[in-house]
Amino acid sequence: MIRFEHVTKCWDGRNVLNDLSFEIKRGEIFTIVGPSGTGKSVTLKHMVRLLTPTSGSIWVDGMEVSAAGADDVRQVRERFGYLFQGGALLGWLTVAENIALPLRERTKMPQAEIEGRVAEALRMVGLEGDGEKYPNEISGGMQKRAGLARAIINRPEIVLYDEPTSGLDPVTARTIDHLIQRLNDELGVTSVVVTHDLQGALLIADRIAMLTGGRFVEVSAPADFVATEQPDVRGFLDAQFIPKTGLHEMSARRNT
Amino acid sequence: MITREPVYADPPANMFAAVWRRAVLLLGNIGYAGSLTVQALAGAPGLLATGRRRRELMRQLFVTGIKSLAVITVVGMFTGMILGLQVGLELRRFSKEIYIGSAVMVSMLREMGPFMTGLILAACVGSSMAAQIGTMTVNDEVAALEIMSISPVRFLMTPRMGAMVLMTPVLSFYTCVLGVLGGGLVGQTQFNVPWDQYISMAMDIARLRELYVGLLKALVFGIVITGVSCYEGFTTRQGAVGVGQATRRSVITSFLLILVLGYIITRLFYDL
Numbered sequence A: 001m002i003r004f005e006h007v008t009k010c011w012d013g014r015n016v017l018n019d020l021s022f023e024i025k026r027g028e029i030f031t032i033v034g035p036s037g038t039g040k041s042v043t044l045k046h047m048v049r050l051l052t053p054t055s056g057s058i059w060v061d062g063m064e065v066s067a068a069g070a071d072d073v074r075q076v077r078e079r080f081g082y083l084f085q086g087g088a089l090l091g092w093l094t095v096a097e098n099i100a101l102p103l104r105e106r107t108k109m110p111q112a113e114i115e116g117r118v119a120e121a122l123r124m125v126g127l128e129g130d131g132e133k134y135p136n137e138i139s140g141g142m143q144k145r146a147g148l149a150r151a152i153i154n155r156p157e158i159v160l161y162d163e164p165t166s167g168l169d170p171v172t173a174r175t176i177d178h179l180i181q182r183l184n185d186e187l188g189v190t191s192v193v194v195t196h197d198l199q200g201a202l203l204i205a206d207r208i209a210m211l212t213g214g215r216f217v218e219v220s221a222p223a224d225f226v227a228t229e230q231p232d233v234r235g236f237l238d239a240q241f242i243p244k245t246g247l248h249e250m251s252a253r254r255n256t
Numbered sequence B: 001m002i003t004r005e006p007v008y009a010d011p012p013a014n015m016f017a018a019v020w021r022r023a024v025l026l027l028g029n030i031g032y033a034g035s036l037t038v039q040a041l042a043g044a045p046g047l048l049a050t051g052r053r054r055r056e057l058m059r060q061l062f063v064t065g066i067k068s069l070a071v072i073t074v075v076g077m078f079t080g081m082i083l084g085l086q087v088g089l090e091l092r093r094f095s096k097e098i099y100i101g102s103a104v105m106v107s108m109l110r111e112m113g114p115f116m117t118g119l120i121l122a123a124c125v126g127s128s129m130a131a132q133i134g135t136m137t138v139n140d141e142v143a144a145l146e147i148m149s150i151s152p153v154r155f156l157m158t159p160r161m162g163a164m165v166l167m168t169p170v171l172s173f174y175t176c177v178l179g180v181l182g183g184g185l186v187g188q189t190q191f192n193v194p195w196d197q198y199i200s201m202a203m204d205i206a207r208l209r210e211l212y213v214g215l216l217k218a219l220v221f222g223i224v225i226t227g228v229s230c231y232e233g234f235t236t237r238q239g240a241v242g243v244g245q246a247t248r249r250s251v252i253t254s255f256l257l258i259l260v261l262g263y264i265i266t267r268l269f270y271d272l
Helices: A040-047 A070-077 A095-106 A111-124 A140-152 A170-187 A198-204 A222-227 A231-238 A244-255 B015-042 B044-048 B051-092 B097-138 B141-147 B152-190 B195-205 B208-234 B239-269
Strands: A002-011 A014-024 A029-033 A055-060 A080-083 A158-162 A190-195 A207-212 A215-220
Touching (some): A002 A040, A014 A040, A014 A055, A029 A040, A029 A170, A040 A055, A040 A158, A080 A140, A111 A140, A111 A170, A158 A170, A170 A190, A170 A198, A207 A231, A215 A231, B015 B152, B015 B208, B044 B051, B044 B152, B097 B152, B097 B195, B141 B152, B208 B239
Parallel strands (some): A029 A207, A080 A158
Antiparallel strands (some): A002 A055, A207 A215
């Protein structure tokens, strides 16, 4: 569904992405992990053409997004939902207005139908009753859930998550993880999750990719990921302070 | 697409290459700011299309007009008072204090009204625009709009542009009126020029053409302030530090452009 072919992104003489090639299949949860500053969010932004590769190409269902014109880019973006790290809600609109924004600005949907869709999205992310609050009146976790509701209001085929659980307490982080999984199961969306949170990745991912130095050093199912001897992956796993057995249990739980 | 990336991937090879690169980037940036301004102006008729857009325009009119009113009142009044005082001191040497009204009226209508309004709006409203849009840019809110296929220019810049285009001439006129009143106050209290004589001399010299040129200047300043401030906001990088730098740049660039464009318009409309 999404294919990167030899993508290189160069900034100030440094290759942030370095000849990166991979493919994401329809309906899967593909998780990208790795240390900070290795290009995880940059990879995500290339998928919706917020960034353009220095070389290489990016394809979404047969369309080369990296070389598409403005109209084609708009069409491709309509198939995506994007959850930004901080939620990226507009501060002067209420949560409900934020969620309704794509429908109000881009469609001629009747008000009643928009309200119904917003109520459904709020219920899905567990924010019933918070629609009239402003972003600064709700917690960081709630802002991310509101951002997620906005990302899915258009019923996208692909949802991109940029650090959906960063800065959240473990309980809220697991709630978000379950939400991602539920959206994947119930709506059949393809999900690409960028995260530092290995626990979450092992719980929800179909495949986990480890990005280091601008390229993937490991792409595998969770069970294989925790078992690999690849040194960068091992270092990343060990730094999470979770016993190896614990990791195996988590990946096994996901696989069942 | 509003999201812009660095044009050059590699650092320049030498000093000449660096200078050349800066010149090319500067021209590119000027072109980009101009293109944003034209897009924002082109979207202005859409501001009245729906109730939501009209509400947003009203909100921006409030921010631009009502919130600047207090400082514009004080500055307008004191500009006229200072002008009246300085001119009065010179005219007193020739016992021609009655001409204070003429001098204040001409200065306010032609230059000081639009200039002071432009400078105040650049400092109060333009800086706030750059900071707000800059914060939205670094918080990915502008990128979020792009991904939702909502034009950030139409959504964020056009209402601000509409409000500035409507408000700057009105505020400029208001500044002129207050300046003339301030000059009259000084004339009456410091130079014993009767109020009716002051107003009569002021109105005698006032010409509609001067008012129109002043209002045109104010309109141009409004467009320039919005263009510069929104451009700085949309191109903000590197978090809070970047927002601060964008705000500073927006004020400095607006001030410089107001002075340069003010001179050019004066030169165009008044023969030497």
